[in-house]
Amino acid sequence: MVQAVEDLVPRPSSHRRIVQLLSKLGDLDIVCVKLQSEELTLADVRLLFDAVVVKYPVTASYLKADASIVHSPVFERAVVKVQGDRRLQVDEEAAVEPFLVVQPSSARQIKQVDFATATLRQAKKPRHASAQKYDELLSQLPPTSNRCERLFSQCKLILTPRRSSLLPANFEMLVFLRANRDLWSFTSLVGIDDAKKVVCARET
Structure with missing residues (x-):
């Protein structure tokens, strides 16, 4: 019995590797939890x-900005830069052009100002990385x-582990119900059960 247990106990070198691996998994788990936050923006991600x-360079093929699984790398890059208030490149500007807000024409009454006043006004304007203004939806x-x-x-x-033998259809149903649990309640299920009983009674 003792010998059987000893065979399962890892050697010191294996134990050190397991501890290091658990530390790495802990870092990744914290990132996964943080990714579930509603307040997180695309730039934060x-x-x-x-x-x-x-x-962890091994994750580059999946997590890089230009990874093959990214649907629109240019658009994502543009949104990240807009949220970070950074200057866009030409292809990025084209990707977010539908979100561009057209500034109202300021040609109606242009007051003549002297050179000093114009200089001071220009200096007091907020210095954003891009002069273009995009829809707030893009920032959020x-x-x-x-x-x-x-x-x-x-x-x-x-x-x-107890549900590992679930059929795919049953698993899909459970996931659907859990993901949309704010749309239904116990009374909804009772109503469905009552409706089934009525249908069965009519069929008989």
Whole structure:
């Protein structure tokens, strides 16, 4: 019995590797939890992803800004720069052009001002990286990662070892109900059960 247990105990070198691995997994788990936040912006997600890529280069093929799984790298780059108030390149400006806010014409009454007044006014203007103004929707654009990470976490809670033999259709139904639990309640299920009983009674 003791010998059987001893075979399962890792050697000191293996134990050190396990501890290091757990530390790395802890870092990644914290990032995954942070990605589920509703307040997170696309720029915040890009910052987290870049930090993970620097620390764990093996993740670069999935987390880089130009990774193959990114649907629109140029658009994502443009949104990140708009949210960070940084200057856009030509291709990035073209990607977010539909969100460009047309400034109202200021040609109606232009007052003549002297050179000194014009200089002072120009100096007091906020110095943004880009002179273009974009729709506020672009600045508040949430990343898809927060909803996806939340869904994956819910899937992990549902697919416990005891439920590993669930049929895909049943698992999908449970995930759907859990993801949309704010749209239904216990009374909804009771109503469905009553409706089924009525249908069965009519059929008989």
